[in-house]
Amino acid sequence: MKSSKALVTLIGFWMPLMGLISADQVSFSRDVLPILSENCFYCHGPDEDHRKAGLRLDVETSALALVDGEAAVKPGKPKDSLVIKRVFSKDPDEIMPPPDSLKELSPEEQQTLQQWIAAGAPWGKHWAFEPPTKSEIPISGSHPIDYFVQQRLGLEGWTLAEEAPRHTLLRRLSFDLTGLPPSHEEVQDFETDPSPDAHLRQVERLLRSPHHGERMAMWWLDAARYADTDGYQGDATRANWPWRDWVVQAFNENMPFDQFTLEQFAGDLLPDATPEQILATSFHRNHMTNGEGGRDPEESRIDYVIDRVNTVGTYGWG
Numbered sequence: 001m002k003s004s005k006a007l008v009t010l011i012g013f014w015m016p017l018m019g020l021i022s023a024d025q026v027s028f029s030r031d032v033l034p035i036l037s038e039n040c041f042y043c044h045g046p047d048e049d050h051r052k053a054g055l056r057l058d059v060e061t062s063a064l065a066l067v068d069g070e071a072a073v074k075p076g077k078p079k080d081s082l083v084i085k086r087v088f089s090k091d092p093d094e095i096m097p098p099p100d101s102l103k104e105l106s107p108e109e110q111q112t113l114q115q116w117i118a119a120g121a122p123w124g125k126h127w128a129f130e131p132p133t134k135s136e137i138p139i140s141g142s143h144p145i146d147y148f149v150q151q152r153l154g155l156e157g158w159t160l161a162e163e164a165p166r167h168t169l170l171r172r173l174s175f176d177l178t179g180l181p182p183s184h185e186e187v188q189d190f191e192t193d194p195s196p197d198a199h200l201r202q203v204e205r206l207l208r209s210p211h212h213g214e215r216m217a218m219w220w221l222d223a224a225r226y227a228d229t230d231g232y233q234g235d236a237t238r239a240n241w242p243w244r245d246w247v248v249q250a251f252n253e254n255m256p257f258d259q260f261t262l263e264q265f266a267g268d269l270l271p272d273a274t275p276e277q278i279l280a281t282s283f284h285r286n287h288m289t290n291g292e293g294g295r296d297p298e299e300s301r302i303d304y305v306i307d308r309v310n311t312v313g314t315y316g317w318g
C-alpha cells in the first residue's frame with residue numbers, strides 16, 4: 001500500500017509537467033484541436049487568403065493527404081509525419097509555427113501532438129458538436145461525482161478534507177446558489193435539522209429561491225456586456241433593466257438553453273412574437289451607446305454592429 005501511495009504521489013507531482021498521462025488519453029477535441037486552432041489554423045485553416053503551403057490542418061483528408069509520399073499527419077507514425085518534424089525542428093527556417101508568427105508551442109503541446117499521432121491520430125470535431133458519451137463508472141457505493149473526484153484526488157496525491165461544520169456548509173451553498181449569505185435563522189434551521197437529507201433540502205430551498213435566477217444571470221449579463229449606463233463620456237444611465245429581469249426570470253423558470261438564446265438573438269422574428277420575446281432581443285442593444293452631439297452617426301452605427309457581431313460570435317461563452 002505504501003509504495004502504491006508513493007507512486008500516486010509521484011504521478012501527482014509530475015502530472016503538470018507530463019501534461020498527459022498516456023497516449024490513449026489524448027482527446028482530439030479537448031487536447032489537440034485547441035493547439036491546432038490557436039497555433040496553426042491562421043496559416044493552415046479555412047481562410048484561403050492566409051493559407052500557406054496549400055496545407056489545411058482543419059480538414060482530416062487534407063492533413064492525411066500524401067504529397068510525394070509525405071503527409072502532414074501519418075496516423076501511428078509521428079516520426080514520419082511532417083507536423084511532428086516541423087513542430088520539433090531546431091531549424092528556425094523549418095520550425096512550426098514560424099518564429100515570426102510570435103506563436104510558440106510549449107513542450108507539453110508538442111508532446112500532445114506526438115502522442116495523438118502515435119495513438120493513430122483519431123479525428124473529431126469541436127467538443128460542442130460531439131455527442132456526449134457516458135463514462136464507465138465502476139459499481140461502488142459512492143456517488144458517480146464522488147467517484148470522479150476521488151479518482152482525480154488520487155492522481156494528485158490528495159485526500160478529502162474533513163466535512164465542514166454545518167454553518168460553513170450552508171454559507172458555501174448559499175453563496176454558490178444565490179450569491180448571498182444565509183440568514184441567522186436559516187443557519188439555525190439547518191444546524192438543528194436531524195433528517196438524513198438535511199443538506200439536500202437546503203439545496204432544493206436555494207434552487208427555488210428567486211435569487212438563484214439572479215445568481216445564474218450574473219455570468220450571462222457579463223457575457224452579454226450588460227451595463228446600467230451607456231459607457232461613453234457622460235456615461236448616462238440607461239433603462240435596459242427590463243431585459244436584465246427577463247434573463248433572471250428565464251433562469252428561474254428553467255428556460256431551455258436553445259429557447260433562451262433563440263429569443264435573445266431573434267425573438268422579434270418569431271411568428272406572433274410576444275412582448276417578452278421582443279424584449280429578449282434587447283440583448284443586441286447592450287452595446288455602448290454614444291450620445292455625443294458631434295459624433296458621426298454612421299460611424300457609431302458601425303461600431304454597434306461590430307460589437308454585436310463580436311458578442312454573438314465570440315466563442316468561449318457561458
Ligand code: HEC
Nearest residue numbers: 039040042043052053055072082083086093096097098101
Ligand atoms: C504564420 C503562418 C504559419 C503558421 C501559424 C503555421 N505555419 Fe506551417 N507553414 C507556413 C508556411 C509559410 C509554410 C511553407 C514554408 C515552409 O515549408 O516552411 C508552412 C509549412 C508547413 C508544413 C509543411 C507542409 C509541406 O507540404 O511541406 C507543415 C507540416 C506545417 N507548416 C505545419 C504547421 C503546424 C503543425 C503549425 C501549428 C503548430 C503551423 N504549421 C503553423 C506558415 C505557418
